[in-house]
Amino acid sequence: MTQPRIEVEGAKQLARAFRQVEGGLADLKAVHKDAAEIVATQARFEVPVRSGLLKSTIRSAGQARGGVVRAGFARVPYAGPIHFGWPRRNISPQPFLYDALDERTGEVLGKYKDNVDRLIRKHGLK
Secondary structure: OOOOOOOOOOHHHHHHHHHOOOOHHHHHHHHHHHHHHHHHHHHHHHOOOOOOHHHHOOEEEEEOOEEEEEOOOOOOOOHHHHHHOEHHHOEOOOOHHHHHHHHHHHHHHHHHHHHHHHHHHHHOOO
């Protein structure tokens, strides 16, 4: 199963431009984190809950190349089997992260547009 992504045309050029200005890369990482947090928030509603431990591990991060949403830790190793399923163990997939992205794609795109436009003006980029 392919991981869903939102790809923006010109994103590589944009990241390259932000690397050239002071504080630009940190600003871009913050934009990525804000967008990823939209999905993480929705995923916390979508995740199946038994004890709440899996739900508590859903987190977002902003990186230079994009935003990321993750679930699970070493102490919660069942995040993958819950999300992707495990037929041998009769565990059906419950793709809560993918569902969250599907549900909030429009909002994520809007957040990117607004924040990237703001940063372009802030840093005087074209």
